[in-house]
């Protein structure tokens with residue numbers, strides 16, 4: 001079907017920004033090439049990714065989750081690639097559902113490729129997502145930038161991360177290309193790479209090169225991976241201490257609070273903002289995006 005009209009919204013969570021495409025019946029084909037054009041910061045709207053908003057029952061990858069979560073976040077990176085999970089994206093997705101009148105503030109569930117996520121939309125404007133448990137694969141990996149290399153913690157939040165503790169965030173360099181991670185075979189589908197420094201007790205700051213999007217101002221799953229790695233480095237593992245622990249994670253685009261509970265569940269809290277609504281130009285859509 002030729003797409004001749006399409007509404008969209010723009011939103012962000014700690015400046016990780018998204019084009020939101022409401023499409024309850026999953027009628028809009030979004031090939032990778034179309035996503036890349038929508039995300040192009042010069043010739044398109046511009047974003048780190050697309051949140052395709054689809055009723056779970058209407059999407060083959062989410063129909064089995066429809067009883068648990070009415071809506072499915074079909075997330076795409078700005079290069080058009082599909083990722084299992086997007087933490088900032090879930091907060092913005094939930095904010096969109098409220099903006100569109102589909103949900104009231106309070107508790108809701110969102111289906112993702114990384115499973116169903118429980119979300120709390122607070123009247124304060126903050127959004128808390130239960131991100132599930134981190135997996136900590138044993139393989140040790142190394143991250144290299146120029147002449148420097150660091151051992152990195154391998155953390156999976158539904159999507160893969162390599163977390164390197166560095167002396168200064170400047171050591172991450174310009175991050176124009178994916179920092180080499182070895183052995184590369186550990187991450188056959190690529191990896192999100194985080195660089196972390198300490199700011200104080202249970203307080204870190206990070207930069208991230210995201211798989212499929214490049215350096216972003218914020219990465220929700222990355223902030224969770226960083227907090228989990230720091231918690232273990234600091235001997236504060238809640239499964240050992242029996243106490244939940246919260247780390248403050250500063251990112252270039254804002255701050256996220258990450259809490260890990262004794263049962264391993266991780267909560268992420270931060271803002272989510274709808275910036276604008278719009279309608280794509282018919283000619284641009286048919287000739288450029290879907291042509």
Ligand SMILES: N[C@H](CCC[C@H](N)C(=O)O)C(=O)O
Pocket residue numbers: 016077082083084085086087088089159160192210211212213218219220221222
């Ligand atoms: N680039 C990531 C997906 C988006 C993650 C990030 N934007 C977040 O907020 O978690 C990946 O390919 O795994």
